[in-house]
Amino acid sequence: MNLFIVLYLLGKLSLACAGAILVPLVMAFYMGDTCLEAFAISAVLAMSIGYIFLHYGNSNDVHITFREGVAVVSGAWVLVSFLGAMPYYLSGTLDFISAIFESISGFTTTGATAITNIEAVAKSMLFWRSLTHWMGGIGIVVLFIAFLPNIGTGAVHMFNAEVTGPTDDRVVPRIRETSVALCKIYIFFTVVQAALLFWAGMSFYDCINHAFSTIATGGFSTYDNSLMHFNSPLIEGIIGVFMILAGGNFALYFSVVQKGPREFWHDTEFKVYICLVVIATALVGLNIFYKMGFSGTESLRHSFFQVASIISTTGFVSNDFDVWPAFSKYILVLLMFIGACAGSTAGGIKVSRIVILYKLTLAEIRHTIHPCMVTNISMNGKHVPDTVISGIGRFFFLYMMLFAGLTLLLASTGLSVTDSIGAIAATISSVGPALGVAGATSTYASITPFGKTVICIAMLLGRLELFTLLVLIRPEFWRSTRNW
Amino acid sequence: MNKRLVMYLWGEIIFIFTGYMLFPLLMTLFTNENRIAEFGIPVLISVVIGAVLTRGKNPYKGRLSIREGMLVISGAFIFVCIIGMLPFWLTGFTFIDALFESVSGFTTTGASVLGDLSLLPKELLLWRSLTQWLGGLGIIMVFITMVPQIGREALQLFTGELHGESAERLLPRITETIKLLFYFYSGFTFFITILLLLAGMNFFEAINHAMSIVSTGGFSIYNDGLGHFNSTTINLIVLVCMFVAGGNHVLYFKAYREGISHLFKDTEFRLYVALTVIFAIFIAINLFNNNFYSAGGSIFNAFFQTISIVSTAGFAMANYDAWPDFSKYCLFLLMFIGGCSGSTVGGIKMSRLVVLLKVTGAELKRTIHPRMVSNITMTERAIPPRLIDGITRFFFLYIAVFFFSASLLSLVGDLSMFSAAGIAAACLASVGAAFETVATIAGYGELTAGAKIVAMLTMFLGRLEIFTLLVLLHPDFWKTE
Numbered sequence: 007m008n009l010f011i012v013l014y015l016l017g018k019l020s021l022a023c024a025g026a027i028l029v030p031l032v033m034a035f036y037m038g039d040t041c042l043e044a045f046a047i048s049a050v051l052a053m054s055i056g057y058i059f060l061h062y063g064n065s066n067d068v069h070i071t072f073r074e075g076v077a078v079v080s081g082a083w084v085l086v087s088f089l090g091a092m093p094y095y096l097s098g099t100l101d102f103i104s105a106i107f108e109s110i111s112g113f114t115t116t117g118a119t120a121i122t123n124i125e126a127v128a129k130s131m132l133f134w135r136s137l138t139h140w141m142g143g144i145g146i147v148v149l150f151i152a153f154l155p156n157i158g159t160g161a162v163h164m165f166n167a168e169v170t171g172p173t174d175d176r177v178v179p180r181i182r183e184t185s186v187a188l189c190k191i192y193i194f195f196t197v198v199q200a201a202l203l204f205w206a207g208m209s210f211y212d213c214i215n216h217a218f219s220t221i222a223t224g225g226f227s228t229y230d231n232s233l234m235h236f237n238s239p240l241i242e243g244i245i246g247v248f249m250i251l252a253g254g255n256f257a258l259y260f261s262v263v264q265k266g267p268r269e270f271w272h273d274t275e276f277k278v279y280i281c282l283v284v285i286a287t288a289l290v291g292l293n294i295f296y297k298m299g300f301s302g303t304e305s306l307r308h309s310f311f312q313v314a315s316i317i318s319t320t321g322f323v324s325n326d327f328d329v330w331p332a333f334s335k336y337i338l339v340l341l342m343f344i345g346a347c348a349g350s351t352a353g354g355i356k357v358s359r360i361v362i363l364y365k366l367t368l369a370e371i372r373h374t375i376h377p378c379m380v381t382n383i384s385m386n387g388k389h390v391p392d393t394v395i396s397g398i399g400r401f402f403f404l405y406m407m408l409f410a411g412l413t414l415l416l417a418s419t420g421l422s423v424t425d426s427i428g429a430i431a432a433t434i435s436s437v438g439p440a441l442g443v444a445g446a447t448s449t450y451a452s453i454t455p456f457g458k459t460v461i462c463i464a465m466l467l468g469r470l471e472l473f474t475l476l477v478l479i480r481p482e483f484w485r486s487t488r489n490w
Numbered sequence: 491m492n493k494r495l496v497m498y499l500w501g502e503i504i505f506i507f508t509g510y511m512l513f514p515l516l517m518t519l520f521t522n523e524n525r526i527a528e529f530g531i532p533v534l535i536s537v538v539i540g541a542v543l544t545r546g547k548n549p550y551k552g553r554l555s556i557r558e559g560m561l562v563i564s565g566a567f568i569f570v571c572i573i574g575m576l577p578f579w580l581t582g583f584t585f586i587d588a589l590f591e592s593v594s595g596f597t598t599t600g601a602s603v604l605g606d607l608s609l610l611p612k613e614l615l616l617w618r619s620l621t622q623w624l625g626g627l628g629i630i631m632v633f634i635t636m637v638p639q640i641g642r643e644a645l646q647l648f649t650g651e652l653h654g655e656s657a658e659r660l661l662p663r664i665t666e667t668i669k670l671l672f673y674f675y676s677g678f679t680f681f682i683t684i685l686l687l688l689a690g691m692n693f694f695e696a697i698n699h700a701m702s703i704v705s706t707g708g709f710s711i712y713n714d715g716l717g718h719f720n721s722t723t724i725n726l727i728v729l730v731c732m733f734v735a736g737g738n739h740v741l742y743f744k745a746y747r748e749g750i751s752h753l754f755k756d757t758e759f760r761l762y763v764a765l766t767v768i769f770a771i772f773i774a775i776n777l778f779n780n781n782f783y784s785a786g787g788s789i790f791n792a793f794f795q796t797i798s799i800v801s802t803a804g805f806a807m808a809n810y811d812a813w814p815d816f817s818k819y820c821l822f823l824l825m826f827i828g829g830c831s832g833s834t835v836g837g838i839k840m841s842r843l844v845v846l847l848k849v850t851g852a853e854l855k856r857t858i859h860p861r862m863v864s865n866i867t868m869t870e871r872a873i874p875p876r877l878i879d880g881i882t883r884f885f886f887l888y889i890a891v892f893f894f895s896a897s898l899l900s901l902v903g904d905l906s907m908f909s910a911a912g913i914a915a916a917c918l919a920s921v922g923a924a925f926e927t928v929a930t931i932a933g934y935g936e937l938t939a940g941a942k943i944v945a946m947l948t949m950f951l952g953r954l955e956i957f958t959l960l961v962l963l964h965p966d967f968w969k970t971e
Binding site for chain 1: 557815818853886904964
């Protein structure tokens with residue numbers, strides 16, 4: 007593996023991170039926040055790490071293979087999570103583990119928080135939280151590819167290692183342009199949503215923060231009780247719709263822009279996604295209507311918002327769903343696992359994988375009846391290659407196994423079964439609020455440092471879709487490459 | 491589809507089944523003559539149905555097709571469950587309770603809704619244990635004998651000898667295998683009975699528990715299960731026998747014929763031992779740290795419960811529902827895993843887990859070397875890609891059915907999340923005992939009627955390995971060729 011190019015790119019990234027920290031730094035300066043120093047030190051730290059890496063790194067041999075791609079992406083996420091944690095830690099807002107937890111939760115767009123009293127934290131710090139969401143949502147490396155140097159053909163490996171979904175669907179042939187296109191859509195959505203929220207009556211500061219958080223399907227709010235603070239159906243409606251949009255495939259939006267809105271109905275994944283939202287809203291709505299004593303419109307409002315929030319893996323809360331009946335909670339946990347569409351900012355297994363798994367199961371049944379039958383799996387009229395199909399089955403198994411294993415580790419800290427299952431389900435699919443101790447109205451603050459470490463691993467694994475991180479532990483990865 | 495043949499086979503199975511029903515009938519003759527009707531009527535009904543279905547002569551020509559095989563298995567299962575419920579129904583239990591008990595018995599789950607067992611007549615208790623024993627026997631027979639007709643690849647998981655052989659040469663071997671398995675199953679039951687007798691049980695207790703253990707069912711004839719005896723010797727015997735019952739029966743034969751070393755060369759058996767030990771140690775440490783038992787007590791309790799769950803028997807030695815959450819979660823995970831294939835256990839099973847683990851490892855390697863061709867082997871045999879695909883799809887379906895069943899249970903049964911998850915997992919893997927409301931197997935009596943029906947369907951799906959039943963629901967199945 008060419009470590010020099012990895013170091014070089016990580017150095018550049020570190021400098022970019024320093025640049026990002028400047029935004030809340032300036033904000034803290036104008037607002038006279040107490041955490042000015044913390045931001046300044048963090049920025050300097052990021053800059054010095056960046057220069058050290060650049061010094062030892064080397065960009066002469068720009069040949070990025072799969073290995074370097076994976077190394078850059080994994081390294082980038084670890085590095086950025088560390089740098090992003092510095093402001094929380096240095097300002098004394100959180101202890102070290104919690105700061106790392108908060109930073110990973112931000113960048114992976116999980117939205118699980120360890121801060122117990124959010125409203126007491128300085129505004130610039132909360133803005134940094136939302137900004138980490140926004141950067142993590144589109145993908146640190148995708149942002150990097152879009153705005154920073156031209157790193158040649160190898161960028162495809164970095165892109166694939168980070169972007170979610172079973173197949174890589176590029177909207178335009180070249181990776182750099184794809185990244186730029188994705189960023190444009192991303193920025194466009196953010197701006198439109200911020201404007202709408204402002205119109206709906208939020209303050210300028212709140213609307214920027216919530217727009218960042220929504221479009222990244224993150225879930226950090228600037229208030230302790232999340233969207234319950236506003237208690238406004240209009241705001242919930244706007245955020246609900248944008249959460250669903252943020253859970254859609256960004257590549258699909260690009261083709262909608264180019265070819266017209268008919269594209270929506272040619273895309274199986276998007277149709278299934280919308281169907282899931284509708285069915286889940288109806289089921290949860292009926293359940294809470296009968297069991298919780300809400301009025302008809304209120305049940306619809308809360309069920310729609312909560313379903314949109316969970317399936318898009320955002321994690322905003324409009325009503326304490328922890329006290330809802332067990333059936334509704336089951337639906338929500340199920341949605342956590344499913345997640346939204348591939349190529350979006352959401353986490354989870356992804357609708358496209360579930361669709362393919364469902365088709366495979368049907369094919370298996372038919373195959374049992376007609377043993378000599380050859381079954382073809384297609385999606386959107388296109389044949390799905392065998393390697394992708396077998397990869398999906400294995401991904402599903404690995405997802406469930408890691409889920410079970412991490413839950414076991416978390417339960418060993420003394421958490422109850424439901425709490426541990428909820429916490430890992432919510433963080434591995436980057437939702438945020440879970441059930442019980444880490445439920446809708448509480449935070450992850452009470453979890454032990456070991457438990458937080460476990461959850462951090464879950465969040466990173468979930469965001470990078472398991473394989474990118476897990477190949478690092480295979481010895482083959484580190485063995486020197488031979489050229490055949 | 492050859493309908494005559496399917497019906498004939500149904501009739502045959504019902505006849506065999508009726509034969510076993512004569513045991514409790516005979517028992518009523520000696521003990522309690524005014525209860526003859528409870529068993530006499532079902533025997534008469536099944537004899538009539540059997541006679542109508544077989545109509546005298548065997549129309550068997552050639553081999554069973556896949557569809558016929560599936561229909562025979564599923565149909566026979568339904569017939570047997572319905573006839574098997576009649577003694578309970580005639581005794582005075584509600585229709586749903588009687589059916590539940592019967593389904594729970596034949597699927598070797600061991601969940602009970604009968605309430606206070608001390609009020610029940612002895613022959614009914616014997617029938618309960620017998621349903622499990624018959625269910626277990628049927629499963630072993632079916633999945634070793636019918637499976638080759640349904641998908642020959644699957645059989646390779648059980649017996650390596652059959653690899654690559656033609657169907658004609660396969661048949662005599664299968665008849666031989668069936669006989670051996672029947673002898674082993676019966677002999678093992680007899681052996682456990684003797685052991686339990688020596689440990690201090692009376693004959694009736696010993697035979698009932700032996701049937702329950704060898705079929706990995708879990709019914710006891712006392713309300714407090716094994717706690718009734720309060721004997722370490724008995725618990726130890728049960729522990730060891732459950733573990734043996736959860737292993738591959740075909741493998742035991744191989745080990746018997748070709749040396750004990752075969753046992754430990756088998757990947758599946760090795761994983762079975764390893765996982766059992768690992769989980770038991772986890773639980774033991776957890777119990778000891780939380781001051782539940784002494785060091786020895788923690789280890790014994792942990793091993794007993796781990797083996798009871800992984801072999802999907804579901805016996806309980808202590809009130810494990812009071813254990814710390816970590817231990818309960820370990821047990822919950824074990825429910826999904828289940829024991830070895832080629833036995834009466836439910837769950838995903840070790841052989842599938844081995845393949846899934848290896849395949850996932852290979853996928854990680856393939857991510858690094860995208861053009862790599864990887865072979866998955868188990869006990870030095872290559873697993874064909876078709877089978878691997880089938881296993882990953884089975885895993886997905888298993889998890890999907892679990893989720894579906896658990897959420898439905900929470901809705902119709904008004905249960906908490908964990909309780910519903912426990913019931914769904916326990917019924918799907920034919921364990922029986924779960925957590926909270928159903929921590930003891932008698933807890934199922936407290937469920938609502940709707941929840942009992944869902945639990946029953948879950949047991950049924952789990953026992954027939956999901957696909958067998960779903961295939962019947964597919965329209966292609968009923969289309970004529």
